[in-house]
Amino acid sequence: MARTRPFALLAEFEKPAHVMHAAEKVRDAGFTKWDVHTPYPMHGMDAAMGLGNSKVGWFTFVGGVTGYTTGMVMIWFLNAVDYAIPIGGKPMFSPYGAFPPSYELTILFGAFGALIGMLFLNRLPKWHNPLFKSDRFKKVTHDRFFIVIEVDDPKYSESATRELLEANGSTHIEIVED
Amino acid sequence: MSEHAPAIKLEAPPVELERPRLVSNNRGLGEISDQICDVIERPTPLWWKICMLPALTLLSLLGAMVVYLVTVGVGVWGNQHPVMWGWAIINFVWWIGIGHAGTLISAILFLLRQKWRTSINRASEAMTIFAVMCAGVYPLIHVGRIWYGWWLFPIPNSNGIWPQFRSPLMWDVFAVSTYFTVSVLFWYMGLIPDLAVMRDRCKKFFGKFAYGLFSLGWSGSNRHWRNYEKAYLILAGLSTPLVLSVHSIVSLDFAVSQLPGWHTTIFPPYFVAGAVFSGFGMVLTLLIPLRSVCKLQDIITVRHIELCCKVTLTTGCIVGYAYFMEVFIAWYSGSSFEKYAFWNRAFGPYWWGYWAMIGCNVVVPQFFWFKKIRTNMWIVFFLSILVNVGMWFERFVIVVTTLAREFIPANWGYFNPSPVDIMTYLGTFGLFFTMFLLFLRFLPMIAICEVKAVTPQADPHHPLGGAEEGGHH
Numbered sequence: 340m341a342r343t344r345p346f347a348l349l350a351e352f353e354k355p356a357h358v359m360h361a362a363e364k365v366r367d368a369g370f371t372k373w374d375v376h377t378p379y380p381m382h383g384m385d386a387a388m389g390l391g392n393s394k395v396g397w398f399t400f401v402g403g404v405t406g407y408t409t410g411m412v413m414i415w416f417l418n419a420v421d422y423a424i425p426i427g428g429k430p431m432f433s434p435y436g437a438f439p440p441s442y443e444l445t446i447l448f449g450a451f452g453a454l455i456g457m458l459f460l461n462r463l464p465k466w467h468n469p470l471f472k473s474d475r476f477k478k479v480t481h482d483r484f485f486i487v488i489e490v491d492d493p494k495y496s497e498s499a500t501r502e503l504l505e506a507n508g509s510t511h512i513e514i515v516e517d
Numbered sequence: 518m519s520e521h522a523p524a525i526k527l528e529a530p531p532v533e534l535e536r537p538r539l540v541s542n543n544r545g546l547g548e549i550s551d552q553i554c555d556v557i558e559r560p561t562p563l564w565w566k567i568c569m570l571p572a573l574t575l576l577s578l579l580g581a582m583v584v585y586l587v588t589v590g591v592g593v594w595g596n597q598h599p600v601m602w603g604w605a606i607i608n609f610v611w612w613i614g615i616g617h618a619g620t621l622i623s624a625i626l627f628l629l630r631q632k633w634r635t636s637i638n639r640a641s642e643a644m645t646i647f648a649v650m651c652a653g654v655y656p657l658i659h660v661g662r663i664w665y666g667w668w669l670f671p672i673p674n675s676n677g678i679w680p681q682f683r684s685p686l687m688w689d690v691f692a693v694s695t696y697f698t699v700s701v702l703f704w705y706m707g708l709i710p711d712l713a714v715m716r717d718r719c720k721k722f723f724g725k726f727a728y729g730l731f732s733l734g735w736s737g738s739n740r741h742w743r744n745y746e747k748a749y750l751i752l753a754g755l756s757t758p759l760v761l762s763v764h765s766i767v768s769l770d771f772a773v774s775q776l777p778g779w780h781t782t783i784f785p786p787y788f789v790a791g792a793v794f795s796g797f798g799m800v801l802t803l804l805i806p807l808r809s810v811c812k813l814q815d816i817i818t819v820r821h822i823e824l825c826c827k828v829t830l831t832t833g834c835i836v837g838y839a840y841f842m843e844v845f846i847a848w849y850s851g852s853s854f855e856k857y858a859f860w861n862r863a864f865g866p867y868w869w870g871y872w873a874m875i876g877c878n879v880v881v882p883q884f885f886w887f888k889k890i891r892t893n894m895w896i897v898f899f900l901s902i903l904v905n906v907g908m909w910f911e912r913f914v915i916v917v918t919t920l921a922r923e924f925i926p927a928n929w930g931y932f933n934p935s936p937v938d939i940m941t942y943l944g945t946f947g948l949f950f951t952m953f954l955l956f957l958r959f960l961p962m963i964a965i966c967e968v969k970a971v972t973p974q975a976d977p978h979h980p981l982g983g984a985e986e987g988g989h990h
Contacts, residue, residue, distance in 0.1 A: 353983070354977075354982055354983025355974075355975055355976065355977040355982040355983060356977040356978070356982050356983035356984040356985070357983050358977075359977040360977075374738045374739060374740055375738070375739040376736055376737040376738050376739065377737050377739060377742070378546060378714075378737060378966065378969055379546075379710075379966040379967070379969040379970040379975055380739075380742040380745065380746050380966070380970060381739070381742075381970075381975070381977065382970075382976075383977065383978075384739050384742075385739070385743050388739060388740075390739075390740065390743055392747075393743050393744045393746075393747035393748075394744075395744050395747040395748045395751060396747065396751060399751045399755070413671060414682045417671055417679035417680070417682070418679065418681065418682050418683070421677075421679065422677060422678050422679050424681055426683065429683070433683075436682060436683045437682060439685075439688035439691070439692065439762070439766055439769075440682060440687065440688055440691040442758075442762060443688075443691040443692050443695040443759075443762065444691065444695070446695055446699060446755050446756075446758065446759045446762075447695040447698060447699060449751075449755050450698070450699045450702050450703070450752055450755050450756075451702070453748040453751040453752050453755070454702050454705075454706055454748060454752070456744075456748065457706070457744045457745055457747070457748035458733070460744045461738075461740070461741045461744050461745070463733045463734055463735070463741070464733035464734050465733070465734040466729065466730075466733070466734045467734070468734055468736055470736055471736070476736075477717040478717075479717075479736065479737045480550075480710070480713050480714040480716075480717045480718075480737060481546070481547050481550050481714070481717070481718075482545065482546035482547035482550070
């Protein structure tokens with residue numbers, strides 16, 4: 340028994356300039372629960388949607404610091420504390436010899452931070468998405484552009500929102516159900 | 518969310534200053550998808566089957582040689598006193614060097630905003646991953662008692678001892694395993710939007726399921742692209758110091774020792790330049806036939822091949838400079854052992870290796886000064902193979918000449934590879950080409966979304982992108 344609750348208004352555009360222009364209008368109209376779907380990352384779209392900087396960098400930073408610390412502490416503990424190996428009177432622990440592995444671990448943990456941070460911020464993986472029910476939406480990975488405005492958006496009204504999108508160059512509008 | 522910055526409006530350059538388009542014949546967004554996916558969607562082509570046959574044969578050869586080595590012991594190789602590091606380390610360094618071009622293309626050229634990289638980065642990154650796999654075979658199998666291979670890693674064991682981190686060989690373990698892991702992460706992240714392209718095109722149930730599973734539900738959302746692009750930039754930023762460090766650390770395996778010919782400070786930059794040089798050689802060897810058989814000449818254009826040739830020329834010149842500088846420093850050092858090491862390289866029993874190296878690595882790239890040669894695919898293909906031959910000889914010369922004749926003449930010897938050495942090396946080509954052919958058949962060999970993003974059709978400020986103002990042409 341499928342529920343038939345409307346989820347969002349799906350507006351299709353044919354050219355990047357049209358969707359960029361429409362996104363600016365949707366932004367200015369004060370919508371909050373909306374998104375633009377494009378086949379490739381479009382430069383200038385973040386500004387057109389009024390989005391700020393991404394926070395992925397913080398995940399990388401935490402990963403990198405963790406990696407470097409792990410490397411240094413691990414090598415100090417293994418070669419100087421738990422099983423000290425005296426070689427030619429050299430110090431049991433030296434940050435110079437420990438640096439290359441720690442440097443590699445900084446990069447390793449930082450890279451995991453970037454990928455996992457990106458997936459976490461995007462709430463991916465998310466295999467169920469109401470938009471995938473629309474056949475037209477399959478073209479989003481091909482050559483079409485879409486603006487999606489959710490019905491839960493406080494500014495949403497079926498007729499007015501549809502008019503706004505039509506007036507700004509959408510070639511096809513449909514309602515996607517949840 | 519109070520203040521909204523206006524969208525950036527870029528002035529289009531005057532026609533005479535505009536660079537040649539990266540995608541020829543004005544292909545639109547959809548056509549780019551169609552062309553690239555066609556390689557996967559059409560029935561298995563004959564050339565693929567013909568290539569797969571020798572690849573699988575060689576892969577079986579590798580398997581047989583590894584089993585033989587493990588059963589009998591490392592004595593089946595030609596390594597013996599005084600050359601205890603033979604083909605295993607040569608081939609390890611050679612394969613890992615090849616990998617470096619992929620990371621250079623995907624990371625460093627991205628940071629330098631070289632948009633032409635988009636056509637070749639996916640295949641080059643795949644090349645990196647498979648080359649590092651081939652390289653990784655050697656450290657794993659060379660240890661003799663292979664079942665103790667895990668002692669390379671700091672894993673608690675019943676002896677209560679740990680790896681010795683003052684050794685550059687331990688640094689190498691961390692460098693190479695990090696390099697492999699980060700290359701796979703970077704490659705996979707780049708693949709996510711393209712797997713979504715495949716998911717939306719695929720008609721068969723299993724393909725739809727598999728592409729859908731690994732594309733993680735990607736929907737092209739701009740809120741997602743924002744984080745994605747930032748993560749991509751960061752991964753490029755992390756891979757750049759990584760790739761420079763990996764071959765530097767590989768070179769430290771040699772440079773930290775006391776042997777004449779190895780104990781030099783020029784090794785890290787010289788190894789990195791050589792790695793990029795050999796890697797671009799391999800990129801050219803792979804892409805020139807591929808663009809023809811897969812009919813991708815509109816996306817991998819002659820300009821792309823030319824640009825790769827120019828990088829090969831540049832790094833070849835750096836390598837040539839390093840060879841010269843090594844000889845100069847050996848003379849300038851006043852050390853008789855250093856002087857002898859280099860005299861021995863050029864005029865000793867391995868003179869043929871040295872001059873093959875000079876011929877292929879210093880002379881061959883000089884042909885790339887000429888546009889006529891850079892635009893002739895047959896010649897470039899042939900020269901690119903010579904580059905890789907030369908880089909193999911470079912590692913041979915470094916490893917073998919120094920070990921065969923170090924300080925005490927009583928310890929001198931001559932190295933001969935065994936048939937098992939040769940067949941194991943041939944076998945790694947089987948591993949490489951099997952993986953690469955599978956990649957071509959099941960994954961988009963060109964980054965679809967990235968190529969789309971650099972076309973004028975994708976630019977909202979270009980007339981082809983639907984812009985009414987802003988463009989002058």
